[in-house]
Amino acid sequence: MGGIAIKKSDSITVFQLILLSMTAIGLKNHVTIISPLIQTVGRDSWLSVIVSLFLVLLWIPLLFFIHKKTKQEHLNTWMQKYTGKGLGNIIFFIIILYLTILAGVTLRETITWVSISFLPKTPFFLMAACFALVCWMLAGTSLRTLSIVNICLLFFIIVLGFFVALANIQFKNFSLLMPFLEYGFRPVLKGTVYQCSGMVELMLLLFLQHKTETPIRFRHFVIASIILTLLTVGPLIGAVIEFGPVEASKQRFPPYEEWGLASLGNFIEHVDFLSIYQWLSGAFIRISLLLLLIKEYLPFKQKQKWYLLFILAAITAITLLPITDFQFMGFLTAIILPFTVWFFLGLSVFLGLLVAFFERKSWRPNNDV
Secondary structure, eight states: OTTOOOOOTTOBOHHHHHHHHHHHHHHIIIIITHHHHHHHHGGGHHHHHHHHHHHHHHHHHHHHHHHHHTTTOOHHHHHHHHHOHHHHHHHHHHHHHHHHHHHHHHHHHHHHHHHHHTOTTSOHHHHHHHHHHHHHHHHTSOHHHHHHHHHHHHHHHHHHHHHHHHHTGGGOOGGGGOSTTTTOSHHHHHHHHHHHHHHGGGGHHHHTGGGBSSOOOHHHHHHHHHHHHHHHHHHHHHHHHHHOHHHHHHOSOHHHHHHHHOOBTTTBOOGGGHHHHHHHHHHHHHHHHHHHHHHHHOSOOSSHHHHHHHHHHHHHHHHTOSOOHHHHHHHIIIIIHHHHHHHHHHHHHHHHHHHHHHHHHTOOGGGOO
16 A cells, blocks of 8 residues: 555545644734744744754654655554553553643633733633534544645735734834844744744654545645745744834733734724634644644544543643733743753654664565565
């Protein structure tokens, strides 16, 4: 089966997979990491994003190597075949645990924003439970269904993104980006960890490789990484040149504040309600995809939807942790985002070493079916 295009009932194209990464990973790059980046690096934060792209391009060959040598096989099936069922299940139990944390963080960020922005008196639990339940319903369908929903939502997300960028041209002052490297290169390097925390989620493409009709090419990884970089650079530079680095660093959600400036001519203002569609659509696809990945790698094949409901309860519990938003933001900046980099980087190195070892020991031309 290695390398041969196979069309399954739940398969998607590589193009659809890239579009999924634009929405699911793009939400993190476009929203979550903007505030930590500006707070850490200031006006040079966009340079951290560019440096991160070069670092990720050095890492992508490892992802491509793993994908090529595992021959589009389900990663857990591949691991169980070569390392035994026990080790494979332990590794993917850890992965499922971390995907649950990522989903919980996304839900917490989303519900916090909703509560601050337009539903301050609605119970936090009610908003979290309702949104999580809708995500669970989509995750319980199939990857193809999720991909179709994503395509429908993503078109308008992109249109609205260009709209707010063009509508705010009158407020952009590019001189606020200067002087470059005001505090040297060290803050720029320090900020790369936040951008890389989003970029390393490209590894999620490998978790779905068995669902693609054709193999993922090297250029596909590169294209996805460039798109994710642009998704960060746009709102990041926009926040700095529209508000200045000092004011932008004080904002909880700089991309949302950019919507507050947008208007249609002289008579139509307060169009920031359109950002509700953008953010909720992105969060909807991201959490649904993470839940679908969890379902895909659960060792229990029977009643997966109900096991997933238990995972959903854990995600909602993370959202409802009795901590302030300042504490949550500090935890996100100091622990979750940096640890995400090391988690996926370490996992990719581990899988790469496994693949290299078994490629040398076990794989032979006559075994390549």
